[in-house]
Structures are given as C-alpha cells and as structure tokens.
Amino acid sequence: MNWLISIIDALFWRIRGGxxxxxxxxxxxxxxxxxxxxxxxxxxxxxxxxxFIITTIATLVSYQEYGWGEVKGCALGVGKPDKSRSDCxxxxxxxxxxxxxxxSRDVHVxxxxxxxxxxxxxxxxxxxxxxxxxxxxxxxxxxxxMGLAIRNIPFMLCGLGIGPIYYIVGLFARKVLKKYDxxxxxxxxxxxxxxxxxxxxxxxxxxx
Numbered sequence: 344m345n346w347l348i349s350i351i352d353a354l355f356w357r358i359r360g361g362x363x364x365x366x367x368x369x370x371x372x373x374x375x376x377x378x379x380x381x382x383x384x385x386x387x388x389x390x391x392x393x394x395f396i397i398t399t400i401a402t403l404v405s406y407q408e409y410g411w412g413e414v415k416g417c418a419l420g421v422g423k424p425d426k427s428r429s430d431c432x433x434x435x436x437x438x439x440x441x442x443x444x445x446x447s448r449d450v451h452v453x454x455x456x457x458x459x460x461x462x463x464x465x466x467x468x469x470x471x472x473x474x475x476x477x478x479x480x481x482x483x484x485x486x487x488x489m490g491l492a493i494r495n496i497p498f499m500l501c502g503l504g505i506g507p508i509y510y511i512v513g514l515f516a517r518k519v520l521k522k523y524d525x526x527x528x529x530x531x532x533x534x535x536x537x538x539x540x541x542x543x544x545x546x547x548x549x550x551x
Contacts (some may be wrong), residue, residue: 345548349540355379356536357529359406371546376536377403380543387547401492405485414438414481417474418506419460419513419527424467424533438477441466471510479506486539490546498546501539508534 354362355376358369369375381398385391409431416422430434446463466473482502490499509531516527 345541345544347385348544349537351379352376352383352543353533353536356539357532359402360532373407374403376406380489380539383540384547387544387550398489398492402489402549405488409434409481409484409505411478411481414477415528415531416468416472416508418478418509419474419531420510420517421473421513421527422474423470423522424473426467431484433475433484434480436482438466438473441476471513474477475510477506478509482506484492486542493543493547495546495551497550498542501542501546504542505535505538508538 359373359376361368361372377399378395380394380402384398385395388394404415412423413425413430414426414434417424424439426439440463443462444464445459445462448459450457452458466476479502482505483500484502486502487499490496490501512531512534513527516522516530520526
C-alpha cells in the first residue's frame, strides 16, 4: 500500500503540474493533490473529518501560496536567475543576496605564510546551485506547512531534499536524454510527487 500511495501522489502531483489527458488538463488540476494527500494521511492514521479538512487546506496553501518557476528551472539547468521575477519573497531575499566576500591577506601559521586570495562570489553566479538551494528552501516552506497540519517534524523538513531531486533529474535529461525542453521538468514532477508520498509513509509509520 505504501508504494501505491507514492504512485498515486506522483500521478496527482504531475496532474497539478499540468498533465494533459487527450490534450486537456484535468478540471481544477491544481486542487486534487491536496485532498488526496489528506485522505492518505487519514488512512495511515485514523479517519477524522476535522483533520482531513485542515490537512487539505494546509496542503493546498503550501503549494499555491508562492511560485517556484525560477528556482526549479535553474535547478534543472535550463534557467538563469532573474532578479526582476519574484516567486517567494522570503526565499528570494535569501538566495538573491547570499554571497561570500573575502579580502586578500597573508595569514602567518608558525613558519609559513599562507596567501588568501580575494574572493567575491554570489550564489546568483552559479545558476544551478542557485536553483538547488532555492528549490530546497521553497519546498521546505511547503512541506513545513503540510507537516504542521499532520504534526510530523520529519515530514516538515523533507522539502529540503527536493532541490537535489531536480538537479539529478535535470542532469539526466540534459546529459542522457539530450533534452533541454520541458522534459526534465515533467519527469521531476513525477519524481517529486513520488518522493512526497514516500516521505509521508516513512514519516507516519516510523516517526510518529
């Protein structure tokens, strides 16, 4: 049943992302993942209408409140940071300003002198890393909200793993499939949904 939950979540997360049937999106495609996820949680624990409604609302808000197009595109290796675009102010304020600045100096260690070169580096200088960090932080906000509803700390934190997922799938799409279009994005949504379902099962069965 745990595998089935992951497969169902993969399908409905991809439907949320715009999967088409006979050329058409499912009506209210962005809504259905939320009640499905809430129903799975109630199945794994116990049925409670109040919990179902709260979890549905929290899940829907978690992925609809803010965007993520810029960071996920960068993580896949098909986009570049764009300061004119704002997906999520909280995340944007971190990743747009994150930098390392070191002034040139000589450091004396016993008999040796070590020269430290001048370094001025910004996260935006590395688009893929920018995307991975941004995706992880954005999805942390999503799973944190969902995890609050189901009262499970491990699930609250599992969003941090989604950035690396997009990087790996993007690498596969570009290097193996030789695709630079929406292929990597579409595959990533399947994997991301499967991951969310798997983390729900693991979090509830082993950490609650």
